[in-house]
Amino acid sequence: MSDTPAQAPSDRTRVVRYNWLARYDRQTVEAILDATPLAHVGCMMNGVPFVTPTFFWREGDRVYWHGSTAGRMFKALESQDICLTVSLLDGLMLARSAYNFNCNFRSVMVVGRARLISDAEEKREKLRTFVNSLIPGQWERLRPAHDKEITATAIAWLPLDEASCKLRSGPPEDDDEDYAFPAWAGVIPIRYQVLPPEADPRNTAGIEMPADVSRFTLG
């Protein structure tokens, strides 16, 4: 397989619409995945391609997510190909024509066959990585996880083999003849804002907030 950024890893991941916004290189895939912990997973259940919002984390060339071992998604996903999508809305773009309205965004779609992790020690290790990917060192500060909690937790993963990205940034693009039209055009930038952490009123006296908690960012 070639290194060319414009080379899709498979037919079903080749961007067709607005394909000049497409990227397939691992660096871009990872940069978008690492910018947010929120994904939407598409999985056929009960005859419907349900879209489930879920946290995810990345380790090397895999994305992981977790839930209940009793959850319907974790029962359904090993017998079908699924899609995990991550998207970031970076701005609303106002053009001079309605047709050229658009948005600035970054998105990744990963498709493939997910696998579940069954080994308890491996699950514990993955959950540690999950927690610490959000707040470094936090796992070690917590009440240690009970075995039955690990048992109750399902962890799925998808390889990043079939991933595609789309990215749009910058000002609006109007048709040449429309630039003279007297409508205001521009971008309204949008991003996530992380507000100061709020301590649980039930925290025991004298507990200090770990510095890593206040360093949490996303977007």
Added chain:
Amino acid sequence: MSDTPAQAPSDRTRVVRYNWLARYDRQTVEAILDATPLAHVGCMMNGVPFVTPTFFWREGDRVYWHGSTAGRMFKALESQDICLTVSLLDGLMLARSAYNFNCNFRSVMVVGRARLISDAEEKREKLRTFVNSLIPGQWERLRPAHDKEITATAIAWLPLDEASCKLRSGPPEDDDEDYAFPAWAGVIPIRYQVLPPEADPRNTAGIEMPADVSRFTLG
């Protein structure tokens, strides 16, 4: 059908996991849908339940979204049931145990059979509503849409008949025996931030930004 908030509109929309967070009443559905223009649509295409990030808007008891009449989703969606999910991440919740980590969120899943709008005048009217739902009055300020632009645009809609919500807010919930454990617990609030609009450098001289542009909010 009963007015009880806890009454799901159908079997496949009845929340099973963490069902104490469920709501099905129209007021809650609309409040969440009206808080953001971004949805993720699940549609089976090419054997995969693809999740497509897309703008949507609500009119009464329907959600609408748009794209290319040549797009694969608009060709696929009338022959299957699909799912449109809207989610808002409101905060990261740190508990004293990893198992009780969670997030504050609002989400809606709408399932059903989508329909396409074919009538050109109806499409034009819907697109006007779409643009003006983001920036009131903006459609009237734009270069009028050409007929071929309307023809190139597909619009799909789903009824809100089968919609479910999940909402979580407030501080973390730990097991009783864990409240004495000396780990910092609390919430990191997250929201969308809308930054000041940036004018297109190619705007014609003397064009002023409409006041409604600077009033745009989401979340």
